[in-house]
Amino acid sequence: MSFQQYSNIGMVVKTFQVRYEEQNFITETPFQISDYFRDDLELTLSKGIVNNSENAICENLIYPVLKEVWKRYVDEFLLWSHQTLHYNETLTGVPDYMVARRSPLGKVVFDKPYLIVVEAKRDDFTRGWGQCLVELIAAQKLNDSSAETVFGVVSNGLTWEFGQLIQDVFTKHIKTYSLQSLDELFAALNHVFEQCRLQLSD
Secondary structure: OEHHHOOOHHHHHHHHOOEEEEOOOOOOOOOOOOHHHHHHHHHHHHHOOOOOOHHHHHHHHHHHHHHHHHHHHOOOEEEEEOOOEEOOOOOEEOOOEEEEEOOOOOOOOOOOEEEEEEEOHHHOHHHHHHHHHHHHHHHHHHHOOOOOEEEEEEEOOOEEEEEEEEOOEEEEOOOOEEOOOHHHHHHHHHHHHHHHHHHHOO
16 A cells, blocks of 8 residues: 555554654754845745646755755765655555655665655645644654654645654644744754664764
8 A cells, every 4th residue: 555545644543553742842043044035935936836736836845845844964874765664565655755864875775764745735724734744653653662752744835734753643733834934843843853863863
């Protein structure tokens, strides 16, 4: 069964016996956004066509935001786009984006994923979270450590929602973030990247 066949969180929770919770777990960590990024995003939003297709949303809105934060963590992590994630025939598919540990063997090797980002296609966050949670379960199993935290994000480019999986408990962050409030959004993403980095030294 591929990731896309899981249409909501409830389906995933029942199938894999994961407990669902809601609480705010993110401690926003300020991030200095470059003037270039702000100007480029404003130009894209005001003059470009950003939401005419799923690919346009990913390329114009989601990936640039992820890349801007990732640049601060390039020595520890790689940002993967549409990389196959395969644990077994039940847990297999292609997440939109993943942040994974940089392999000592080089950047061509996919290593432990800590953050998975899913586009909410047609603004369907319900289906987006179904996909994201089952991808987090696959990542957790691939990492062979249920004690480590794997993070998830579901976004339609404008709205960003966060979650985390620790052992058999999935927690959805209550607060949502918006591309219109860049500083808060980047502070939330920066917190997630920092938490991923802390786990590298555990």
